[in-house]
Amino acid sequence: MWELTVEQRRLDGQMPKRELYWVFGALMLGMLLAALDSTIVATALPTIVGDLHGANHLSWVVVAYLLSSTVSTPLWGKLGDLYGRKVFFQASIVIFLAGSMLCGFANSMITLILFRALQGLGGGGLMVGAQSVIADIVPPRDRGRYAGFFGATFGAATVLGPLLGGVIVEYWSWRWIFFVNVPFGIVALIVTAAALPNAGQRVQHVIDYAGIIVLTISASALILFTSLGGTSFAWSSFKSIGLLVLGLLTAAVFVVIERRSPEPILAPRLFANRVFSSASAIGFVVGFAMFGAMTFLPLFFQTVRGVSPTGSGLRLLPMMAGLFAASILTGQLVSKGWKYRPFPILGTIVMTVGLALLGTVGEATSSWTLGFYMTVLGVGLGLVMQILVTAVQNAVEPRDLGAATAGANFFRSIGGSFGTAVFGALYANELPHQLAAAAKGHPLPTGSLSPSLWTPAALHKLPKDVLAVIIHAITGSIQQIYRWAVPFALLAVVLSLLLPEVKLRASLHPVADEIPMSNTESQP
Numbered sequence: 001m002w003e004l005t006v007e008q009r010r011l012d013g014q015m016p017k018r019e020l021y022w023v024f025g026a027l028m029l030g031m032l033l034a035a036l037d038s039t040i041v042a043t044a045l046p047t048i049v050g051d052l053h054g055a056n057h058l059s060w061v062v063v064a065y066l067l068s069s070t071v072s073t074p075l076w077g078k079l080g081d082l083y084g085r086k087v088f089f090q091a092s093i094v095i096f097l098a099g100s101m102l103c104g105f106a107n108s109m110i111t112l113i114l115f116r117a118l119q120g121l122g123g124g125g126l127m128v129g130a131q132s133v134i135a136d137i138v139p140p141r142d143r144g145r146y147a148g149f150f151g152a153t154f155g156a157a158t159v160l161g162p163l164l165g166g167v168i169v170e171y172w173s174w175r176w177i178f179f180v181n182v183p184f185g186i187v188a189l190i191v192t193a194a195a196l197p198n199a200g201q202r203v204q205h206v207i208d209y210a211g212i213i214v215l216t217i218s219a220s221a222l223i224l225f226t227s228l229g230g231t232s233f234a235w236s237s238f239k240s241i242g243l244l245v246l247g248l249l250t251a252a253v254f255v256v257i258e259r260r261s262p263e264p265i266l267a268p269r270l271f272a273n274r275v276f277s278s279a280s281a282i283g284f285v286v287g288f289a290m291f292g293a294m295t296f297l298p299l300f301f302q303t304v305r306g307v308s309p310t311g312s313g314l315r316l317l318p319m320m321a322g323l324f325a326a327s328i329l330t331g332q333l334v335s336k337g338w339k340y341r342p343f344p345i346l347g348t349i350v351m352t353v354g355l356a357l358l359g360t361v362g363e364a365t366s367s368w369t370l371g372f373y374m375t376v377l378g379v380g381l382g383l384v385m386q387i388l389v390t391a392v393q394n395a396v397e398p399r400d401l402g403a404a405t406a407g408a409n410f411f412r413s414i415g416g417s418f419g420t421a422v423f424g425a426l427y428a429n430e431l432p433h434q435l436a437a438a439a440k441g442h443p444l445p446t447g448s449l450s451p452s453l454w455t456p457a458a459l460h461k462l463p464k465d466v467l468a469v470i471i472h473a474i475t476g477s478i479q480q481i482y483r484w485a486v487p488f489a490l491l492a493v494v495l496s497l498l499l500p501e502v503k504l505r506a507s508l509h510p511v512a513d514e515i516p517m518s519n520t521e522s523q524p
Contacts, residue, residue, distance in 0.1 A: 020137060026191035027130040028153055030093060033181050033188075034123035035154050037100075038065055039161025040168075040177055041116075047174050052109045060113045063224070068120030069127070070413040071219040075212055076125040077132060077406025078265045081399055085133045090192060092125025097185040104178035119178075128406040133192075135393045135401055149328060150386050160320065162298060163313025211265045214254045221247035222414065226421030235425065266407055267400060275395035276404055278499040279388040280411040282344060285492040287415030288422070289355065289485045290381055294319075295420055296427065296478045297358075297374070304363060304471050304478075318371040322378025323385075330383055331390075340387050341501040347383025348496045352489035354380050359482035363475055384496070395502050419488075423481050430480050435473040 041048075041061055048061065080088050099119025106112035131150060168176050225243040233239045258264040270276045297319075301312035330343050354377030361370055389408050396404040 022191050023137065024134065024149075026188040027133055028149060029184055029188045030089070030096075030126040030192075031130040031150060032153050032157055033096065033184060034069070034126035035157030036161050036164065037119060037123055037181070038062075038069065039157065040165040041065070047169050048109075048112070052106070052112060061109070061116055064113045064116040065120035065123065066413075066417065067220055067223050068117040069124035070223060070410065070417070071216045072121050072124035073128045073406040073410045073413070074215060074265050074403065075406075077128045077402035077404075078263075080129065080132050080402035082263070085129060085402065086192065088125060089129035089133055090189060092122045092129055093185055093189045093192070094122070095119075096122025096126055097182055097189075098122075100178040100181040100185070104175040128402065128409055131389055131393075131409070132402045132405045135405065149331065150389075154385065160313070163316070166308070166313055211254060211257045211261055214250050214257055215265060218247050218250035218254055219410075219414065221250065223417050226417045266403060270396065270400060270404055270407060273395055274498075274500045275502055276392050276407065278495060279392045279408055282348070282384070282492055282495045282499065283388055283408055283412035284415035285488055285495060286348070286351070286381070286384055287412040288419035289351065289488045289492065291416030291419050295423065296481050300361070300475070300478050303474050315367070315371075316374065319374035319378035322375040323382040324378075326379040326382025327386055328382075330387055334387065334390065339501050340391050341499055343387050344384045344496040344499055345493065347380050347385075347387075348489060348492040349380070350383060351377060351380030352486060352493060354378075355482050355485045355489050359479050359486065361475075361479065361482075363471060384492075391499070391502070395500075423485065426484055427477050427481055430477045431473060434476040434480075435470070437473075437476075 076088060096119055099115050099122055102115035103112060103119055106115055165177055221243045225240060258266060259268055297316060298312045301307050301315050334340050357373040357376060392404050392408050393401060
C-alpha cells in the first residue's frame with residue numbers, strides 16, 4: 001500500500017483518497033481537541049477552585065491557555081514553512097498531551113495555570129498545523145470541502161466546550177476534562193506518523209528570534225490587557241495602561257524587525273497581498289463580534305432562564321447546528337467551482353441580522369424564537385469563518401503558507417480577545433443604569449444590589465419581586481450588548497466587500513504567475 005502511495009504522489013503530487021481520509025480525520029481530531037480546551041474549562045472553574053483553593057487566580061486558568069495558544073500560532077506556522085509540517089504537528093500533539101496529563105495531575109492553582117500554558121502551546125500548533133497540513137496535500141480548488149469541516153469543528157467546539165465541561169464535572173471529576181484528551185491525541189499521533197509525508201530536502205534557515213520574542217511580548221501584553229482589565233484590575237489602573245502601552249510599542253518594534261529580518265515570522269510581503277490583509281481584517285472584526293457576543297448567551301440562559309450550566313450548553317445547539325451546516329455547505333459549493341468571495345459578504349450580512357435579532361430578546365421571548373435567532377447567527381458565522389483561510393492559502397506563495405494560515409488565525413484570536421474585553425466592559429457599565437431604571441418604584445434590599453454576588457443559584461433564592469427587577473436589568477444590558485455588536489458586524493460587511501476574488505488553483509504546485517503578489521494581480 002505504501003509503495004503505491006509513494007508512486008501516486010510522484011505522479012500527481014496528491015495523496016490518495018483513502019490515505020487522505022485517515023489524515024484528515026486525525027487533523028480534525030487534533031483541531032477539535034485544541035478548540036475544545038479553550039472553552040471546556042469555563043463551566044468547571046467553580047469546582048476546580050473549590051478543590052485547589054485559588055479563587056484569586058481563577059481567570060488565569062483560561063487566560064494561560066488563550067495566551068500561549070494565540071502567541072504561538074505565528075511561530076508554529078513559520079517553523080512549518082521552514083522545516084516541514086509533519087515534525088512540528090507531531091511535536092504540538094506531544095506537547096498538548098503532556099500538558100493535558102500534567103493539568104489532570106495538578107495539585108495547586110499555580111501548577112494548573114503553568115500546565116495550561118504548556119497545553120496551550122501545543123494547542124496553538126494543533127490549530128495552525130491542521131489547516132496548513134491539509135493545504136499541503138489538497139489543492140485549493142478541492143480544499144473547500146475539507147476547510148468547511150474544519151470551520152464547523154472549530155465552531156462546534158466553541159459551543160460544545162462548556163456543555164461537555166459541565167457534563168464531565170457533574171458526573172465524573174474535573175480532572176477528566178484533561179485526561180480525556182490523551183487517547184484521542186495518541187490516535188492522531190499514530191495516524192499522522194504513518195500517513196503524512198516527510199519534509200523534503202533540509203535547507204539551512206535563519207530563525208527570526210527577535211521577531212518571535214517581540215511578537216510574544218506584544219501579543220501577551222494586549223491579551224492580558226483585554227482579559228484581565230476590568231476584572232483583576234481596573235481599566236484606568238497603572239497595570240492596565242502599562243500593558244496597553246507595552247503591547248502597542250512592541251507591536252511597532254515588531255514591524256521594524258520584520259522589515260529587516262531575512263526570514264520574518266510574519267513577512268511584510270503578506271500584508272502587501274490584498275487577500276491576506278483583507279481576510280485578516282475581516283477575521284479580526286468577526287472574532288471581535290462573535291466571541292464578544294457569544295459570551296453573553298450562557299449568562300442569559302443561566303441568570304434569566306435559570307438553567308444549569310449543562311442546560312445552557314444544550315440551548316446553544318441551534319447556533320452550533322446553523323454554523324456546522326453553513327460551514328460544510330460553503331466548503332462543498334466552493335469545491336464545486338463556486339467563487340468564494342460572495343460567502344464572506346453574505347455571511348457577515350446574515351451575522352449582522354442575527355446579532356440584531358438577539359438584541360430584541362427579552363424575558364418573554366419564547367425558546368423557539370430564541371433558537372431561530374441563534375441559528376441565524378450560526379449560519380452567518382459558518383458562511384464566513386473558514387472560507388477566509390482557504391482564500392488566504394490560495395493567494396500566497398507556498399513558502400508563506402504556514403505563516404499566512406497562522407496569521408489569519410492569530411488576528412481572529414486577537415479580535416476575539418478584544419471583543420470579549422470590550423463587550424464585558426460595556427456590560428459592566430450598562431448594568432447599573434439598567435438596574436437603576438428597573439428599580440424605580442421597587443426598593444431593593446441592599447445586599448441584592450451587588451452584581452458580584454449574582455450567581456445563578458443565589459439570584460433564584462431572592463424574593464420574586466426582587467428577582468424580577470434584577471432579571472429585567474440583566475436582560476436589558478444583554479440586549480444592549482448585541483445592539484452594540486451590530487456596528488462591528490456592519491464593519492465586517494464593508495471589509496468583506498473589499499476582499500478580492502482569486503481563482504482557486506487546481507494544483508498543489510502552482511507556477512509563479514498563479515500567485516497574486518500585488519493588488520493588481522487579483523481578479524475583480
